[in-house]
Amino acid sequence: MTACTHDGRFRPWTLKPRTAPAEDPGVVTSAATTATTALRAAREVRSSPLEALLETTRRQMGADLTYVSQLGAAPDGSARRLRTVVTPLPLPVRSGDVEPLAGTLCERVVRSGDAVVVPDTGADAGAVGARARGIGAYVGVPLHRRDGSLYGTLCSLSARPDPGLRQRDAEVLRVIAGIVMELVEEDDAAAAQRQAVLDRLAALDAAGGPRIVYQPVVELRTSQPVGAEALSRFPAGTATPDAWFADAATVGAGADLELRAVRTALTGLPHLPGFVSVNLSPTTLTEPGFVRALAGVPLDRVVVEITEHAAIDDYAGLLAALAPLRAAGLRVAVDDTGAGYASLRHVLAILPDFVKLDISLVRGLDGDRSRRALAAGLVTFAEATEAAIIAEGIETAEELAVLQALGVSHGQGYHLARPAPLVVPAAR
Template sequence: MDKANPLQVGSLFSAARVLIVDDADSNVLLLTRILRAAGVTQVHGFTDPFAALSAYRELEPDAVLLDLHMPGMDGIELIGRLRASTSADGFVPLVVLMADVSAASKRRVLEAGANDFLVKPFDNLEVVLRVQNLLETRALHCRVQEHNLALRRNLARQIARERRVEEVRRLRTDRIRRVLLDDRLSMVYQPIRDLHAGTVVGFEALARIAELPQRPPDHWFREATEVGLGTELELRAVERGVCALESLPAEIFVTVNTSADVAITDALVECLAAVPAERVVVELTEHAHIEDYTRTIDALGLLRQQGVRIAVDDAGAGYSSLQHILMLRPDMVKLDRSLIAGINTDRAKRALTKSMVGFVAEIAAVLIAEGIEEPEELAVLRDLGVEWGQGYHLGRPAQLPAAATTATQRAPS
């Protein structure tokens, strides 16, 4: 707005729609000229209040200037009808045109719902400034309404998202509960062999879940953790896994997979209390980050006091730094399949594995190669001095009692 000329108020007036109602045609024409000179292009004048009321509903004006004394319908009644035609959260400023400037008359029009008044005869500058002020107030009101509408829409979207998330969580929780309650968790056992003698030294217990959607077991365990049932599902798998011990020769061990979070629970200690602990190996995956090594080491110490051995699983695939292994001091280190695949043609993998053979020997642990699928891989691992291994080439996972028969069979060369 050009402050040097208050009769020109720019875009505020150019976009405004103003309705004028006065039974005196001269007043309508005068106010129309004043407002148009100030920049209001959409001025609609009426001498009939009933026609003005109909136009109000169609035009949706930004301000109304109305006479107090009109035949057929006075300004007080028209104010009431205009307010009744305005939405509850709407705001259209009403300016009463009056010649009676007594305190009683002013109070009467303001109590009726008017926002301001103009005294006859009109002062051009006063007309412009009062209308300008009320249009600014309406513009602010409209912006607040738009902001509130945007907030309501955003809130509605957020509530809808939260409901969808909650529904997905409920469905996922129900899936995991079905697995737990309907006995849909079973175990298969993959042999772990002495790579030089070919004999079975142990089995890794692997979970299988008969529930839709069909997907790898680690997806089920991850989902269980996300819905707060991870510990329960892991412990159920451990419990099922160690049941195989009574069907296997006494010199054979069974490894069970747990997260670091489950490994530090008293529930795991209790779960393994009823089985020959010296035949149990707890595998900690290196994909999972350990927040508190001191607490984890203390918890593993309790398991070791029972005779349980500890293995670091997936070495080289996740957080598997040598520092991680040094902190946990495992009895076994399992090299991830990613380091074994194609080792017969990859000098870097052979060099890394050879260094791991020496490192593991220094910490008095056993190195186990996972995912041996080719005879050439097996041959290289033997040459490098890796003691134990597992993989499809050495034996596929199988349920009991089929897995038990594997315990007496030598591996292919």
């Protein structure tokens, strides 16, 4: 067998017999039992399910190496990629290597479209190449996608001949091949989805990142704006902002996207009254990039909002990260308060400067006694902790009047002002 080096040349490698006694493969009598055992092991371990499945298969077969190869690594079909390789031996072969197909036993599997079992390569005239590379025994089966097309091969091989290797072992491998292909196609679908997210993020970045609009936060007593919440907007016809940020997080780009939005939002500070409020996840708040994004910004004009939907596993770590920034003037708001238990935990643990009443609590509270009671309780709590209340989603004069009567100090919503891009007066 050979493997492809980084410069594209193939390097030979030889499978040598183990110095320790080989594992006793036992007698595999039930393909279904073997496959079930392998799948259970794949689900129980934290490593790749496909790797766990192949390792279980290797042990069941008593083999030295088990791997999945994918055809089509070369345009002319002359090469294959070793998608996943498992072996306890220090062999110069690894997952991702590219090998020529010609002259291999896997080529025989591909050409025949059926299982190939070679208990002893020394007794098989067509296995000269395998024998020269130190392969003593081999069993391989084709892998087919759900649509029936050929994907590649699933193979197990050993340095020593294995006289006990029979066609029924190929049947075991064939059953496991079905499970392997389920995992492979799941992985491929996830990889395609990941790449699609990365492509969308790259296109967004090339276009300048998310667009920012600002919704005024108004002091209800005077009806004067005292700040604005910066809200991210994405290309028309695409997913919601929440979905953009959630997708970015799944590919490890959540903090980058959030901080890109923050940096853009803070450019509006010179042209806005009061503070600018930005939404950030707890994880991003502890990133070094967050501190860098605030460099040169007057911190007493910045409010960070932590949403109820973001889980916080380490309040102590979060508070430690925020402490020097809060001491320098940064203020913190807990968003979506009243929407669920998590927001109340955030309020109690963080003791924010602003408590933002969720729109679900504000909507229709003029006609709902229970909503009014909860809002009144949060107002009392805020007063006791020297926090300010900001009611979100005020859409009617009746809601505004009740909030004012309850002592809510600040608010935002369509009744007060809609989100809008920042309009900067032209320089004269």
